[in-house]
Each structure stands twice: as C-alpha cells, then as structure tokens.
Amino acid sequence: MYKRAxxxxxxxxxxxxxxxxxVYPDDFxxxxxxxGLANLFLTILVLSGIFLFFYYVPSFNDAYASVQFxxxxxxxxxxxxxxxxxxxxxxxxxxxxxFFRNWFTERFRFSRDEPWISGMMLLAxxxxxxxxxxxxxxxxxxxxxxxxxxxxxxxxxxxGGWLRDALFGGAGLTDLLLxxxxxxxxxxxxxxxxxxxxxxxxxxxxxxxxxxxxxxxALGFILLLTGLVPVTSQPAASALQPPTGFAVxxxxxxxxxxxxxxxxxxxxxxxxxxxxxxxxxPYQLPETRAELGIKxxxxxxxLDANCTGCELCYYDCPYNAxxxxxxxxxxxxxxxxxxKLRAVVLExxxxxxxxxxxxxxxxxxxxxxxxxxxxxxxxxxxxxS
Amino acid sequence: xxxxxxxxxxxxxxxxxxxxxxxxxxxxxxLMNHHHVTAALIGVVLLAYSFILLLLRKGGFTGV
Numbered sequence: 001m002y003k004r005a006x007x008x009x010x011x012x013x014x015x016x017x018x019x020x021x022x023v024y025p026d027d028f029x030x031x032x033x034x035x036g037l038a039n040l041f042l043t044i045l046v047l048s049g050i051f052l053f054f055y056y057v058p059s060f061n062d063a064y065a066s067v068q069f070x071x072x073x074x075x076x077x078x079x080x081x082x083x084x085x086x087x088x089x090x091x092x093x094x095x096x097x098x099f100f101r102n103w104f105t106e107r108f109r110f111s112r113d114e115p116w117i118s119g120m121m122l123l124a125x126x127x128x129x130x131x132x133x134x135x136x137x138x139x140x141x142x143x144x145x146x147x148x149x150x151x152x153x154x155x156x157x158x159x160g161g162w163l164r165d166a167l168f169g170g171a172g173l174t175d176l177l178l179x180x181x182x183x184x185x186x187x188x189x190x191x192x193x194x195x196x197x198x199x200x201x202x203x204x205x206x207x208x209x210x211x212x213x214x215x216x217x218a219l220g221f222i223l224l225l226t227g228l229v230p231v232t233s234q235p236a237a238s239a240l241q242p243p244t245g246f247a248v249x250x251x252x253x254x255x256x257x258x259x260x261x262x263x264x265x266x267x268x269x270x271x272x273x274x275x276x277x278x279x280x281x282p283y284q285l286p287e288t289r290a291e292l293g294i295k296x297x298x299x300x301x302x303l304d305a306n307c308t309g310c311e312l313c314y315y316d317c318p319y320n321a322x323x324x325x326x327x328x329x330x331x332x333x334x335x336x337x338x339x340k341l342r343a344v345v346l347e348x349x350x351x352x353x354x355x356x357x358x359x360x361x362x363x364x365x366x367x368x369x370x371x372x373x374x375x376x377x378x379x380x381x382x383x384x385s
Numbered sequence: 386x387x388x389x390x391x392x393x394x395x396x397x398x399x400x401x402x403x404x405x406x407x408x409x410x411x412x413x414x415x416l417m418n419h420h421h422v423t424a425a426l427i428g429v430v431l432l433a434y435s436f437i438l439l440l441l442r443k444g445g446f447t448g449v
Binding site for chain 2: 024025027028075076078079082212213214216217219220221222223224225226227228230
C-alpha cells in the first residue's frame with residue numbers, strides 16, 4: 001500500500017514538474033532548486049542574524065527593550081528584522097518542499113540515505129531554531145512559549161525535569177533563560193552548516209545555489225513582505241500579567257496550537273514518532289539492488305601494480321572516497337615505478353559509481369562487478385552489431 | 386523578430402518601465418524617511434528583474 005501510494009505521489013510530482021516546466025525552462029524550474037533556495041535563505045538568515053545579534057541584550061529587563069530599540073530607532077533595523085523573520089519562513093517552506101519532493105521521487109535509496117538523514121536533522125534543527133527565535137523577543141508570546149515548552153518537557157518520563165532545566169536553566173523563569181535560549185538559537189544555527197557539509201558529501205554535483213531568476217525572486221519577495229507587513233512584537237512579557245493567547249506562526253508554532261487538543265505527553269510522543277519515522281524512510285522499502293534489477297558493482301578496487309599516484313581519481317571522486325597515501329614501494333608498470341603516493345579507496349564512502357575508473361588513464365581502478373575488460377568487450381560487440 | 390519575441394520584448398519594456406518608476410519611488414521613500422516603502426519597492430524591482438531574466442530567456446535573447 002505504501003509503495004502504491006508512493007507511486008501515485010511520484011506521478012503527481014512529475015506532473016507538477018511538467019506544469020511548472022511550461023512556464024520555466026528546465027534550468028530555471030524552482031522545483032529543481034529547493035535545496036539551493038534553502039541555502040540562499042540560510043545565508044540571508046545568517047547575515048541578517050549577525051546584524052540583529054549586535055543589538056540584542058539577553059536579559060529579562062533589557063531583551064524586549066533592545067528589540068524595540070532595534071525596530072524603532074536603528075536605521076533600517078525593522079527592515080533587517082523583517083528580512084530575518086520572513087527568510088526563516090522561506091527557509092522552512094523550501095526545506096519542506098525539498099523533503100516531500102525527495103521523498104516522493106525516492107531520492108533516499110542507497111548512497112542517498114546519508115543526505116536524507118542529514119536533511120532530517122536540518123529540518124528538525126531549523127524548526128527548533130525558529131521557536132528559540134520567537135522566545136528571544138521576550139514578549140507575551142515568548143512567555144507563553146516558555147511556559148508551554150517547560151510544561152511539555154516536564155511531562156517526558158524520566159528525563160523531563162533534566163530536559164526542562166537544560167533548555168531553560170531551571171523551573172520557572174530564571175536569569176539563565178535568555179542567555180541559554182540565545183545560545184540555543186545561535187549554536188544550532190552553526191550546527192546547520194555541519195549538517196549541510198554532511199548533506200553534500202555523498203551527493204554528486206549538488207545544486208547548492210538557485211539560478212539568478214530565483215535568487216532575485218526570493219530576495220524581492222522577502223523585501224516586499226518586509227515593506228508591506230512590517231514585523232512587530234506583541235506586548236512585553238510581564239510576570240504580573242500572564243499571557244492568555246498569542247498569534248500563531250503556523251510554520252514554526254503549530255505544535256503549540258496542537259497543545260489545545262492534545263495532552264503534552266502525547267504531543268511529545270507524536271514528535272518523537274514523526275522524527276523517528278522520518279529517519280526510517282530510507283530503509284522502509286527493503287528492495288535490494290538485485291530486486292531492482294541493478295547489478296551490484298562492488299566497491300572500487302585499486303590495482304596497486306598500475307597506480308602511479310597521479311591523484312586524478314582523488315580529484316575526480318565526488319564522494320571523497322579516495323585518499324592518497326605515501327607509497328612504501330614502487331608500482332610494477334613503467335609509469336608506476338617513480339610513484340611517491342598511491343590511491344586508497346575508503347569503502348564506507350564509495351558509492352560504486354565508477355567515476356574513478358573513468359578518471360584513471362593507467363587502468364589502476366576497477367569495479368569488481370564491472371571489469372573494464374568485460375565492458376570493453378560489450379561496447380565492441382555492440383559497435384560491431 | 387518573431388511575434389513571440391515581440392510579445393516578450395513588450396513585457397520586458399513594461400517591466401523595465403515599472404522598475405524605473407519604483408526606483409523613483411525608492412528615492413522618494415528615502416527622502417521622506419518611509420523606509421518600508423523603500424524596502425517594498427526594492428522588492429518589486431527585484432521581482433521585476435527576475436521576470437525580466439525569465440522573459441529574456443523565453444524570448445531567446447539569452448541562454449540556450
């Protein structure tokens with residue numbers, strides 16, 4: 001049933017591609033650049049965030065005032081704040097598009113399981129960073145978010161109290177709260193780049209940036225929104241006047257809305273199940289390469305006798321699966337006699353693509369399942385027939 | 386020039402004219418300290434440029 005549903009979703013995705021393709025040429029199609037767009041929004045977030053960071057004061061007494069000062073008194077402060085706010089929405093939207101597109105087109109198989117898992121981590125971290133951003137403003141919404149998050153965390157069995165203390169520095173509102181939230185906003189944002197590195201490591205020629213059409217469109221749309229719908233804070237948080245409600249940003253705060261209908265423990269459990277299922281998706285369809293009709297080519301092997309240490313395979317491998325190490329002895333062939341280095345394949349990184357075989361002019365690399373001599377025979381016989 | 390290319394050219398000219406008007410609006414916004422107007426108009430100009438790039442491509446003036 002899951003497989004059939006996935007097939008239908010694949011059809012729908014491809015149909016959507018075709019419809020968008022009628023307006024945009026292939027190399028401008030935004031659906032092919034959701035990852036690149038996410039990168040663009042992340043860059044905007046980091047740059048605008050650095051600006052905001054210099055004005056923010058993480059203390060109960062000054063946090064709200066510092067945000068208000070930035071918004072009202074600093075030239076273009078409200079514009080930069082708006083850019084930060086709307087870029088965060090854009091970031092989540094394109095990550096979700098990227099997630100669903102790659103899910104429905106089954107781009108999680110084989111060597112793509114690691115990009116999938118790192119992508120899930122990016123999504124989870126992005127959501128978390130968004131919530132901490134709302135708390136930093138320290139208005140009535142922030143106060144409500146802290147109370148609701150603390151309450152939900154304390155319902156987690158065994159580690160609930162520890163989790164709440166780790167997030168907020170203790171029960172209730174402590175002086176540690178805002179410095180800790182600031183750290184939890186900026187620290188995971190830095191971690192996003194670590195996950196991005198992991199995300200790209202196993203992808204050949206990733207599209208890390210959208211084409212100019214979409215860079216201009218995204219920047220323009222953010223600025224237009226910033227100008228038309230200026231970002232403002234809710235009234236300042238006050239211990240004397242606890243908040244009774246707040247405006248919900250559906251992209252980041254919908255779990256808090258769900259607390260109206262779900263008990264905290266159920267919501268936490270649901271979140272854990274969703275993340276766990278997301279991480280399991282690449283392994284849900286158990287087809288092997290043989291069942292899919294793909295011959296197992298095997299991890300690339302270096303033929304030590306032929307390796308000259310020229311490093312061509314090292315530079316060509318998009319998966320960083322080949323390293324060059326000092327050679328203790330010369331090779332056998334004439335070209336390999338004077339070598340100082342030799343290639344070594346890191347099995348855990350090799351995706352068996354065969355690019356290194358094509359890169360090597362000395363026939364020093366082979367895929368065991370596709371020996372060069374066999375392929376040459378096939379090509380020759382195909383040419384002759 | 387084909388009819389198709391002529392139609393794209395007309396739209397490109399219109400968007401360019403719109404961008405020019407927006408630039409004048411941006412200057413006005415800065416002089417009057419209406420920074421939100423400036424931001425919104427910069428947004429409109431960037432959106433117009435993105436469509437101009439698309440139309441240049443679809444009209445066959447640039448790219449493949």
